[in-house]
Structure formats: structure tokens, C-alpha cells
Amino acid sequence: MMLLFVALSTQAFGQAGTNASLSGTVTDASQAVLPGATVIATNNSTGVQAKATTNNAGIYNLAGLQPGTYKVTVEMTGFQTSTKTEVRLDVGAQNRLNFEMKVAGVATQIEISSSVQDMILESSSTTGTVLQEKTITSLPNLNNDMMDLINVMGGVVRNDYDTVFGNSTQTFGGVSSTNVNVQRDGITVSDVRFTQSGIVSPGRLNPEMVSEFKMVLTPVDAEMGRGAGQVQVLTKSGTNAYHGSGLWSIMNTSLDANE
Secondary structure, three states: OHHHHHHHHHHHHHHHHHOEEEEEEEEOOOOOEOOOOEEEEEEOOOOOEEEEEOOOOOEEEEEEEOOEEEEEEEEOOOEOEEEEEEEEEOOOOEEEOOEEOOEOOOOOEEEEEOOHHHOEOOOOOOEEEEEOHHHHHHOOOOOOOHHHHHHHOOOEEOOOOEOOOOEOOOEEOOEEHHHEEEEEOOEEOOOOOOHHHOOOOOOOOOHHHEEEEEEEEOOOOHHHOOOOEEEEEEEOOOOOOOOOOOOOOOOOHHHOOOO
16 A cells, blocks of 8 residues: 555656646736636647636636646636637746736627747746757657757757766756756656766657657756756647557668768
8 A cells, every 4th residue: 555655646746747837817907806717728639628716816826737738718707708829838837827807898708819928937946948849850860769859958068978987978057967857757767777878768769759858957846856957758648639650760770871
């Protein structure tokens, strides 16, 4: 029973590092807060909804959201329904999105396509870089391993194996690669056996299976677990659209170009 509890706790702890959260304040035109407003976030890919109600300070909080693009709607009696579309939540993001409600009149609903300016990234003190799925598939990748893309991201110094001391000289925002934690869907997958290889994972992370790829430089939030730096990989999730793909990766010297 104790082992089961530990396993479930570890999984829940790991998911907290990859899931996104969205919070904000709902006010009227005079900037007075609106308690009791209903906030609904709908995932565009799956249709799954998450709901929250604003508290006495007009604040709502939606935690544990699957990273992706959302439509966020606010409803309250006596006010026009306000909707913001194309709200992008990256892996591990802690975003704020505020709403200003208008008194109900002829129009009953307002729909706004959200921009970067609407998202307030002040809930987390961490800094990092996120590669979206489109970028992941467009970047050249000889080995078909997502870990190779670490070297093209800001703050990373490529690995140069030290033959004298037998360790890696790769750094990650100034931090040695041996102190960087690699997570896949919230579960640690760091290669703890061959630390001299740099920032690597025991299993190959094919770009075809990756939805988002995020580097977190220091400081690292406590819910992300161990490590002075983080590499967070989010694999693709299912959607309401039926689709499939296949990939064959072959590396053979006979296929190499002539000198």
C-alpha cells in the first residue's frame, strides 16, 4: 500500500510540472471586481472543459490544464458573455488573463482573439525557451532525437568531452549538465548512468512524438523537482480529429554522401 501511495504521489508531482495554469481577475467597466462569475476554458483540440468561479476578490484560477490552445469564456448574469480565443498555454506555463465585462444590452456576446499582450507572465520567476510543434518539425535533425535541439537554444554551451577528467563540459545557463533534470510528461527521464555525455535521455525522443519542448533556466520552481535547470518534453496527446503517421529512421554509412 505504501509503495502504491509513493508511486501515485510521484506521478501527480511530476504532472504538476508540465500542466499549465491560468488565472486572472474579472472586473466591470468601472474596474470593480465581479465575484461569482463563471470562467470556462475549452481545449480546442479535445473539447475538454475546465470551470472556475471568481472569489470575493474577482479572482479565478484554473490549474492542471493540458498545454494547448484554449477558448476562455466568462459568463455572469446581467453582463455580456466575454470570450477570448486562441489562448495558448505552453508546457508548465503559469499565465494570467484578465477580463473586463460589459453590462448586457443589445449585444449578448463579445469574442476577442487573444494576443501575446493579453497574457501576463508574472506568476513564475523562471526564465526559459519553448519550442512549439511547428518549429520542432521544421528544424533539421540528423539523428531524429529531440535532445539534439538543446544545442540550438539560448543559454546552452555544446558538449565538449573532457578527456582529462572524464566528464562533460556542457553547460545549461551556466549550470553543469550533470545538474540538469530531464522530464518527459512530468516524469524524470534523465540519464543518470552516463552523465559524461551531457544533457541526454536514455530513450530516443523522436520529433514525431513531441508536442512541446521547453528549457527552464534558473531559478527553477519548486514543483519541478530536482535539478538546477530543467528540460521538459511534452508528448502529443489525442484530439477529436482522427489522424495517424508513420516514421522509419535509418542511419547507414552506405547512404552517406561522398567526400
